[in-house]
Amino acid sequence: xxxxxxxxxxxxxxxxxxxxxxxxxxxxxxxxxxxxxxxxxxxxxxxxxxxxxxxxxxxxxxxxxxxxxxxxxxxxxxxxxxxxxxxxxxxxxxxxxxxxxxxxxxxxxxxxxxxxxxxxxxxxxxxxxxxxxxxxxxxxxxxxxxxxxxxxxxxxxxxxxxxxxxxxxxxxxxxxxxxxxxxxxxxxxxxxxxxxxxxxxxxxxxxxxxxxxxxxxxxxxxxxxxxxxxxxxxxxxxxxxxxxxxxxxxxxxxxxxxxxxxxxxxxxxxxxxxxxxxxxxxxxxxxxxxxxxxxxxxxxxxxxxxxxxxxxxxxxxxxxxxxxxxxxxxxxxxxxxxxxxxxxxxxxxxxxxxxxxxxxxxxxxxxxxxxxxxxxxxxxxxxxxxxxxxxxxxxxxxxxxxxxxxxxxxxxxxxxxxxxxxxxxx
Amino acid sequence: xxxxxxxxxxxxxxxxxxxxxxxxxxxxxxxxxxxxxxxxxxxxxxxxxxxxxxxxxxxxxxxxxxxxxxxxxxxxxxxxxxxxxxxxxxxxxxxxxxxxxxxxxxxxxxxxxxxxxxxxxxxxxxxxxxxxxxxxxxxxxxxxxxxxxxxxxxxxxxxxxxxxxxxxxxxxxxxxxxxxxxxxxxxxxxxxxxxxxxxxxxxxxxxxxxxxxxxxxxxxxxxxxxxxxxxxxxxxxxxxxxxxxxxxxxxxxxxxxxxxxxxxxxxxxxxxxxxxxxxxxxxxxxxxxxxxxxxxxxxxxxxxxxxxxxxxxxxxxxxxxxxxxxxxxxxxxxxxxxxxxxxxxxxxxxxxxxxxxxxxxxxxxxxxxxxxxxxxxxxxxxxxxxxxxxxxxxxxxxxxxx
Numbered sequence: 001x002x003x004x005x006x007x008x009x010x011x012x013x014x015x016x017x018x019x020x021x022x023x024x025x026x027x028x029x030x031x032x033x034x035x036x037x038x039x040x041x042x043x044x045x046x047x048x049x050x051x052x053x054x055x056x057x058x059x060x061x062x063x064x065x066x067x068x069x070x071x072x073x074x075x076x077x078x079x080x081x082x083x084x085x086x087x088x089x090x091x092x093x094x095x096x097x098x099x100x101x102x103x104x105x106x107x108x109x110x111x112x113x114x115x116x117x118x119x120x121x122x123x124x125x126x127x128x129x130x131x132x133x134x135x136x137x138x139x140x141x142x143x144x145x146x147x148x149x150x151x152x153x154x155x156x157x158x159x160x161x162x163x164x165x166x167x168x169x170x171x172x173x174x175x176x177x178x179x180x181x182x183x184x185x186x187x188x189x190x191x192x193x194x195x196x197x198x199x200x201x202x203x204x205x206x207x208x209x210x211x212x213x214x215x216x217x218x219x220x221x222x223x224x225x226x227x228x229x230x231x232x233x234x235x236x237x238x239x240x241x242x243x244x245x246x247x248x249x250x251x252x253x254x255x256x257x258x259x260x261x262x263x264x265x266x267x268x269x270x271x272x273x274x275x276x277x278x279x280x281x282x283x284x285x286x287x288x289x290x291x292x293x294x295x296x297x298x299x300x301x302x303x304x305x306x307x308x309x310x311x312x313x314x315x316x317x318x319x320x321x322x323x324x325x326x327x328x329x330x331x332x333x334x335x336x337x338x339x340x341x342x343x344x345x346x347x348x349x350x351x352x353x354x355x356x357x358x359x360x361x362x363x364x365x366x367x368x369x370x371x372x373x374x375x376x377x378x379x380x381x382x383x384x385x386x387x388x389x390x391x392x393x394x395x396x397x398x399x400x401x402x403x404x405x406x407x408x409x410x411x412x413x414x415x416x417x418x419x420x421x422x423x424x425x426x
Numbered sequence: 427x428x429x430x431x432x433x434x435x436x437x438x439x440x441x442x443x444x445x446x447x448x449x450x451x452x453x454x455x456x457x458x459x460x461x462x463x464x465x466x467x468x469x470x471x472x473x474x475x476x477x478x479x480x481x482x483x484x485x486x487x488x489x490x491x492x493x494x495x496x497x498x499x500x501x502x503x504x505x506x507x508x509x510x511x512x513x514x515x516x517x518x519x520x521x522x523x524x525x526x527x528x529x530x531x532x533x534x535x536x537x538x539x540x541x542x543x544x545x546x547x548x549x550x551x552x553x554x555x556x557x558x559x560x561x562x563x564x565x566x567x568x569x570x571x572x573x574x575x576x577x578x579x580x581x582x583x584x585x586x587x588x589x590x591x592x593x594x595x596x597x598x599x600x601x602x603x604x605x606x607x608x609x610x611x612x613x614x615x616x617x618x619x620x621x622x623x624x625x626x627x628x629x630x631x632x633x634x635x636x637x638x639x640x641x642x643x644x645x646x647x648x649x650x651x652x653x654x655x656x657x658x659x660x661x662x663x664x665x666x667x668x669x670x671x672x673x674x675x676x677x678x679x680x681x682x683x684x685x686x687x688x689x690x691x692x693x694x695x696x697x698x699x700x701x702x703x704x705x706x707x708x709x710x711x712x713x714x715x716x717x718x719x720x721x722x723x724x725x726x727x728x729x730x731x732x733x734x735x736x737x738x739x740x741x742x743x744x745x746x747x748x749x750x751x752x753x754x755x756x757x758x759x760x761x762x763x764x765x766x767x768x769x770x771x772x773x774x775x776x777x778x779x780x781x782x783x784x785x786x787x788x789x790x791x792x793x794x795x796x797x798x799x800x801x802x803x804x805x806x807x808x809x810x811x812x813x814x815x816x817x818x819x820x821x822x823x824x825x826x827x828x
Contacts, residue, residue: 087569126767134771135778139509139569143718144767151759158754159458303573310570390585397577404571405564 034321040349042208048342048381054208056199058328058335059215064289065334066327067227068093068282068298072305073312073319074234075278079124080314081238082271083251084131085418087142090302091149092123092276096283098153101173101293105166108178113223113284120280121273123149128272132265135420154295173293180288182221221288227281235316247271251414254421264421279305300397307400313411325403329396338386340395347402348377354406431783439776440723440730443769444737450768451761460753468751469744477625482743484619484627489739490732491638491696492710496717497724497731498645499689504726505649506662506682512557512572513690514714515579520549521694522583522603525705526591528698529604538610539699546691553579554687558680568683576714593704602706612699634696641689646728658682690714719766725773738762 045053052058072089079086096116103115123145130141154170161168168174199210238244247267249257254264279302286297304326311325312318332339351374358367452462472482496513503510524546533541556575560566593604614630649655660668661678669675693713694705702709720738724730741762745755 130767130771134774136770136774140722140770141767143509143511144722144763144770147715147719148760148763148767151756151763155454155754155756155760158756300573300577303570307570307574310567388585388589390581390583390588393584394578394581397574397581401560401566401571401574401578404566404574405560411565 038208038212039205040346042205044342044345044349045208046204048345050339050342052332052335052339053342054211055335056211056214056218058331058339059212060218061215061331061335062324062328063216063220063224063331064285064327065330066323067224068285068301069305069308069326069330070231070320070323071227071282071285072279072302073308073323074230074316075120075275075282076306076309077234077238077314077316077319078247078271078278079127079275080309080417081248081251081414082268083254083414083416083419083421084127084268084272084275085138085142086127086272086275087139087303087306088123088127088145088149089142089275089279089306090298090300091142091146092120092127092279093283093286093298093302093305094146094149094153095119095123096280097287097293097297098156098173098283099280100284100287101176102156102160104176104287104293105168105174106177109176109180109288112176112287113281116280116284116287117277118280120276120278120283122276123280124273124276127276128269131420132268132272135422137420138418157295171295176287176291179291180221180223182219182224223285223288227285230278231316231320238316248414250421251416254416254419258423264423268421304396304400307404310411310413311400311403311407314413322403326396326400329399333392333395340387340392341381341384343395344377344381344384348374348381350374351377436725436776439772440725440734440769442775443723443765443772446768446772447761447764450764451757454760455753455757458754465748465751465753465757468747468753469741471747475625477627480619480625481627481629484629484631486736486739486743487635488629488632488696488700489742490735491632491635492693492713493716493720493738494638494642494732494735495689495693495696496713497720497735498642498717498728499686499693500717500721501724501726501728501731502645502649502658502689503682503686504662504721506658506678507665508679508682508686509569510554510557510572510683510686510690511569511718512554512575512579512714513686513693513717514712515572515576516550516553516687516690517693517714518583518709518711519553519579520546520691521698521709522586522591522705523549524691524694525603525606525698526586528606528610529593529704532607532609535609538607539612542606542610542699543692543695546695547688548691550691551684551688554683554690555680558683561683562676562679587705587707594706600706600708602704605704606698610699611703612695614700630700632696632700634700637692638696641692642728642732645689654681693717716762719762722766723769737765 041054045051072093075092076086076089096119099119100112100116104112107115126148127141127145130136130144131138157168157173158170161173162170164174166174199207199214238248246257246262247270249260249262250264250267250271258264282301282305283298286301287293290297305323308322308326309319311322312320329343332343351370355367355370355374358370448466452466455462455465472479496517499513499516500510524542527545528538528542531541532538553575554572557568557572560571561568587601587603591603592601594600594602612633615633615635616626616630619631620626647655649658657668657673657678660671661673661675665675668678694709697710698705716738720731720734723734723737724732741758745758748755748757
């Protein structure tokens with residue numbers, strides 16, 4: 001007796017002002033939220049005087065770092081929509097970086113793309129064999145793949161890169177023999193560089209917007225554009241085609257899908273293979289950033305991708321927003337350690353807003369907690385000049401944790417996500 | 427008959443897995459143009475003289491002690507269907523804070539050691555407790571939150587080491603905390619070895635071995651013989667059934683994570699108290715991740731974990747001799763990774779075999795009377811929670827046999 005649950009697109013009644021602003025449903029709400037956050041960041045930039053907060057170079061770095069996270073998250077989307085939890089994304093990404101480094105120094109950037117994707121694919125195949133064919137618990141298999149991947153790349157590096165005439169060693173590859181092409185948007189970001197001039201004026205909001213646009217349009221790799229286009233592409237594939245419907249049905253109710261003739265095992269295999277290939281491609285991008293393969297290059301970005309997927313409620317648009325957020329946190333900590341301090345002011349404002357919201361709903365404990373942490377963040381902003389590198393390093397991870405603990409309860413994972421499906425056992 | 431079968435099935439999976447891992451490793455070694463048999467000989471060669479052999483065994487035992495504790499920490503959470511992947515961060519943070527406290531005070535012998543251990547246990551428990559609290563109150567998956575807390579703990583540890591807790595001078599190549607005074611050292615067991623008539627090894631055998639054994643026995647008793655352990659296993663096997671019989675699942679999550687983290691806090695202690703006496707950039711890393719592998723290999727039972735820890739320690743020791751023999755020492759990591767993957771697959775196959783034979787036995791027993799008799803729970807279908815996976819099934823396999 002299962003009932004079909006309707007999506008909660010119906011706007012709940014709020015105050016008169018709020019309902020007028022957010023009257024257009026969920027999409028309009030999200031738009032307002034994004035715009036509000038941007039205004040807030042801009043205000044924080046003006047107050048703290050940290051130009052790096054919204055400079056085009058920060059946004060460019062954010063895009064560069066968001067792409068690997070987004071690709072990993074996209075990989076997770078395919079696999080989890082088909083009902084296979086993929087903790088092994090990190091391992092597949094590691095395999096991808098090595099594959100890209102190995103193929104890249106021999107055959108240039110095109111070879112690197114193919115090499116990374118093939119190595120990621122191999123990791124996905126392993127995960128699919130373990131989880132789909134043998135019915136091993138998904139998290140266990142993923143953890144094993146992460147351990148195994150680290151061992152394999154170390155082994156291969158010791159085997160191939162040590163004593164290699166092209167350079168490299170036990171922990172890194174020789175340099176790539178060619179770089180992928182990139183371009184800038186004419187007039188706006190190159191030549192007259194109108195956006196650059198606008199950005200230098202340091203006007204409230206306008207310069208910040210110019211910084212954002214310039215960061216996203218100057219020296220953008222062709223592959224980055226392809227990667228960004230994969231987000232709407234995945235949406236169309238998963239939500240607008242028969243293949244996508246069948247794949248998602250494997251993640252919601254595999255037994256019912258099976259009874260309707262959907263090849264559940266085969267689709268799960270396909271999904272996990274795509275997942276591995278995308279994670280591997282994410283690794284390729286990391287190699288492109290450094291122009292070399294280095295051990296530990298992924299630094300947990302596969303895991304952050306997984307977090308971005310969860311943050312994005314297992315939807316392409318949401319995961320892109322999550323990847324953008326974590327990419328921004330990561331880019332900021334790389335650009336300027338002092339700018340991270342300015343983030344504390346942002347956190348303080350947001351937490352005070354949460355406190356007010358919770359207090360109005362008479363949730364005393366969360367309100368007090370939010371207020372205390374908000375005050376602590378404000379004190380931190382006023383007293384700290386520069387954060388030490390050890391602390392700055394985990395900004396993206398802390399952001400992930402904070403965002404998840406604020407947002408986790410509203411999320412809806414695929415219904416059969418993580419369940420082992422055995423034909424005839426259900 | 428039933429007992430023999432059960433033991434046979436329990437041993438079948440690990441034995442099968444190790445066999446498969448050896449074959450795959452042999453293929454890998456052969457592919458790079460080395461002789462697999464020669465490599466395995468290098469790995470199993472403990473030394474020519476009795477003194478060398480004792481030395482090798484001490485090295486293996488010293489490595490096995492932290493691995494055992496790590497596997498134990500992971501397995502306690504596993505038993506309840508929780509994945510504590512954050513053991514790595516928990517023990518790193520616990521060890522550096524314990525080292526700092528230990529260096530800051532001087533107390534009479536046993537008290538000093540106890541204080542250091544207590545600090546480590548409390549820090550580990552708190553760090554793991556965050557994961558539990560976030561899961562219960564905010565619904566954050568413990569897998570993600572423990573991974574994120576790993577990175578945060580590693581960052582914090584590196585900040586503490588290079589900042590406020592730095593003990594070594596400026597410009598030193600290895601940054602460490604201030605060394606702990608001798609009253610805070612844990613006595614070794616070499617006296618026991620020589621007392622047994624063995625040659626004196628060059629390295630001191632960690633006295634913490636005794637503590638690890640005590641902790642292992644205590645956890646085994648706790649899980650098998652107490653109300654808490656029963657609730658824990660019941661929640662792991664079927665969260666809904668446990669909740670229906672009055673187990674407070676939220677409290678169990680937090681208590682289990684606290685316990686797991688407390689054990690994780692101990693992982694760094696053997697090395698800290700028995701050998702280095704200070705935390706530094708060179709302090710043993712990666713024990714938390716290996717602990718996951720050890721727990722899987724040991725099928726979450728303390729005795730199994732002890733054997734798994736010994737096996738992994740044995741493989742780790744082989745890394746250096748392999749290097750001398752010009753074989754990439756990362757072969758060891760590959761063998762370990764393959765063992766883990768093979769063991770989880772073998773566990774799954776063994777579970778299915780057990781289930782099938784139980785179903786057959788159940789069908790045979792219930793064939794004459796009407797089928798409502800229920801053949802010893804043989805026909806239970808594996809209906810798991812989203813996370814309960816591995817342990818649920820391993821548990822059902824055993825339950826179905828009983």
